[in-house]
Amino acid sequence: MFLRILGWFWVITGILFLLKPNFLRRRIQKKSIKVVRRYLFLIILFFAIPLIGAGARYEGLLAKIILVIGIVVIIKGFFMLKAKAAGKIMDFLLKQPVIAFRVWALCQIGIGVLILMIK
Secondary structure (H helix, E strand, C coil): HHHHHHHHHHHHHHHHHHHEEEHHHHHHHHHHCCHHHHHHHHHHHHHHHHHHHHHHHHHHHHHHHHHHHHHHHHHHHHHHHHHHHHHHHHHHHHHCHHHHHHHHHHHHHHHHHHHHHHH
């Protein structure tokens, strides 16, 4: 049940970011605050641990892809804790054109659909 909610959350936020990519850019700017990065790390763990659990529990290629995505998300979360690494990543992302944010939104929708396909 939790994976279904998580999948729909990813799809809905991906659609939101696809329609309003500047909203995503503003969200990235807000992440640069030190206290917010810690909360984001906890949120990342909250979403990544079920992905890893679901990927390990089920058989098949789709489940293994979800497992790898969960591991990558946790690694990304650790980078968010370091101020220099997070600053460099955020500066890079803020320089990207709007089409890059739309591509990211499409990837997010794809990940949400993959999560919803796991039974």
